[in-house]
Amino acid sequence: MGRGEAMHAMLKRVKGAYALAILFEDDPSSIIAARNGPPLAIGHGEMFLASDVIALAPFTNEVTYLLDGDWAVIGKGGAAIFDVDGYPVERPRQTSMAAAYLANRGQHRHFMEKEIYEQPEAIGHVPAHYVSLIENRADAVPIFDFASIPTLAISACGTAYLAGLIGKYWFERYARLPVEIDVASEFRYREIPLSPQSAALFISQSGETADTLASLRYCKKLGLTIGAIVNAAESSIGREADAVFPILAGPEIGVASTKAFTCQLAVLAALAISAARTRGTITENEVQALVRSLAETPRIMSQVLDSIQPKVELLARELSKYHDVLYLGRGTSFPLAMEGALKLKEISYIHAEGYAAGELKHGPIALIDKNMPVIVIAPFDRFFNKTVSNMEEVAARGGRVILVTDEKGATASKLDTTHTIVLPAVDEIIAPMIFSLPLQLLAYHTAVFLGTDVDQPRNLAKSVTIE
Ligand code: G6P
Numbered sequence: 001m002g003r004g005e006a007m008h009a010m011l012k013r014v015k016g017a018y019a020l021a022i023l024f025e026d027d028p029s030s031i032i033a034a035r036n037g038p039p040l041a042i043g044h045g046e047m048f049l050a051s052d053v054i055a056l057a058p059f060t061n062e063v064t065y066l067l068d069g070d071w072a073v074i075g076k077g078g079a080a081i082f083d084v085d086g087y088p089v090e091r092p093r094q095t096s097m098a099a100a101y102l103a104n105r106g107q108h109r110h111f112m113e114k115e116i117y118e119q120p121e122a123i124g125h126v127p128a129h130y131v132s133l134i135e136n137r138a139d140a141v142p143i144f145d146f147a148s149i150p151t152l153a154i155s156a157c158g159t160a161y162l163a164g165l166i167g168k169y170w171f172e173r174y175a176r177l178p179v180e181i182d183v184a185s186e187f188r189y190r191e192i193p194l195s196p197q198s199a200a201l202f203i204s205q206s207g208e209t210a211d212t213l214a215s216l217r218y219c220k221k222l223g224l225t226i227g228a229i230v231n232a233a234e235s236s237i238g239r240e241a242d243a244v245f246p247i248l249a250g251p252e253i254g255v256a257s258t259k260a261f262t263c264q265l266a267v268l269a270a271l272a273i274s275a276a277r278t279r280g281t282i283t284e285n286e287v288q289a290l291v292r293s294l295a296e297t298p299r300i301m302s303q304v305l306d307s308i309q310p311k312v313e314l315l316a317r318e319l320s321k322y323h324d325v326l327y328l329g330r331g332t333s334f335p336l337a338m339e340g341a342l343k344l345k346e347i348s349y350i351h352a353e354g355y356a357a358g359e360l361k362h363g364p365i366a367l368i369d370k371n372m373p374v375i376v377i378a379p380f381d382r383f384f385n386k387t388v389s390n391m392e393e394v395a396a397r398g399g400r401v402i403l404v405t406d407e408k409g410a411t412a413s414k415l416d417t418t419h420t421i422v423l424p425a426v427d428e429i430i431a432p433m434i435f436s437l438p439l440q441l442l443a444y445h446t447a448v449f450l451g452t453d454v455d456q457p458r459n460l461a462k463s464v465t466i467e
Helices: 003-013 111-117 119-134 158-175 210-222 236-240 259-278 284-319 333-348 357-362 384-396 407-412 431-450
Strands: 018-023 031-036 041-043 048-050 062-065 071-075 078-082 152-156 179-183 199-204 225-230 243-246 324-329 351-356 374-378 401-406 419-423
Touching: 003 031, 003 071, 003 078, 111 119, 111 431, 119 259, 119 284, 152 158, 152 210, 158 179, 158 199, 158 259, 158 333, 199 210, 199 259, 210 225, 210 236, 225 236, 225 259, 243 259, 259 284, 259 431, 284 419, 284 431, 324 333, 324 357, 324 384, 333 351, 333 374, 333 431, 351 357, 357 384, 374 384, 374 431, 384 401, 384 407, 401 407, 401 431, 407 419, 419 431
Parallel strands: 152 179, 152 199, 199 225, 225 243, 324 351, 324 374, 374 401, 401 419
Antiparallel strands: 018 031, 031 071, 041 048, 041 062, 071 078
C-alpha cells in the first residue's frame, strides 16, 4: 500500500479532532499533514507547516489553509492536497497579514509587557477603521443590519468572553438591543432558542478556539447572521463568519491576553455606537461625543502607562505576599473585575475572584480579613456611591482596600484605603479600556516578583483548539 492509500485508509477510521504532521525516517524531505478541527497552514517557499501563521511569519507570508478533512503531501517542490475522500483539491494560496509583523520582544523583558505598552498604538487603529461603519456610509458592512435585528447573541471564551460581557452593557444601554451571552463551552450545548432574524457575534483573538467555533456553527445552522470580532481575519472563525470585524491589534504572543482585550473592547464600543445610531436610540450629538471619546483613548492610555508604573510595581510587591485577592466592581467594572482576577491568577498563580460589588453581601464578605486584599474598581460613575459603601463594608471588617478610581473618585472618597491608584477621569464608554491598564500591570509585576513564566504560564495555551 502506498503512502497516499495508507493515509486515506487511516483517516477514514480515525475519529475526533486532530492536526497531524507525519514525518518519515526514510524520507526526511516529506511531511504528510492532516486536519480535522484544529487549524493547519502550509507555508510556501521552502515549504513549511504550522498550526498558526504567526509561526510562519519569519519565513514566508504565502500560505494555504487546509480545510476540515483535508490532508496534504508536502515535499520540497510544493504540496498536493486531498479531501476527505482522497480526491485532489485546490485550496487558495493567500498572503498572510501575520508576516507584516515579525514577533520579537524588542526592549521588553516579556511579550506581555511589550503588548501592554503597545496598546495606545494598537487601539488607535480601531476608531480610524470603524468610523465609516459608525457613520453608516455605503461602504460599511451592509450584511450586519443592527436596525432590523430583535436580539444579539454573543459568545467567546476567557478574556474574549469578558470583553463580550462589557459589550453587552453597551449594546443594551446605548442601542437598546437585548444581548444573550454565554461562555462558548456552555453556549454551544444550551440549545438556546434563537431567532434566525437575530445576529450573533463571536469574539476570539486567535479565531481558532474550538468552543467558540462550535457556537458559531450552532448559530449558523439556525440561520443567524454571523459576525466575527477577531485578530486573525484569516482564521477559521473569521472565514466562517458573514462579516469580519478585525481588532487590528497585531500579533499577541503572551498567553495572557492584554492588547487583544482592549482592542476587542474598542471594536465592541464602535459596533454598539453604530447600532445605537442605526436604531435611533441616541442623538447625533451623543454619537459624536462617544466617537470623540473613543478617538481620545490612545492619548489617555499613553498618559496612564507613562505615570502609573512605579506605584503599581510597589503594590505588586505587596500583593505577591498574599494567597487570595478579591476584585469588585459594578456596571462594566464588574466584568473588568473578573478580567483583573483572571489576569492575576493566570500568570501569578495567586487565587483571585472577580465579583459584582453588590454580591459582596451574598457570600464573599465572609472571607474578608487582613489576609485577603480587595481591589475595588470604581470610576466616578453613576455607581460610585454604591461601590464606596461596599468598600466601607470591607474596611469595617478589617479588609485591606486597594481602590482603583479616577481623579473625581479620589476626591469624593473619604475612605482611608491601603492604596489608591488614580487615573484620569474619562467618559464611561472608554473607562474599561483605561482601567484595564493598572490591572494588567499589577498582574504582570506580581508575576515578575514571584518569578513565574509570565509569557507561558503553566498548563495554559494561547489558543485552545480542542474541546
Ligand atoms: C485561552 C487564552 C486566553 C484567551 C482564551 C480565548 O484561554 O489563554 O488568553 O482569552 O483562550 O482565546 P481566543 O483566541 O478565542 O480569544
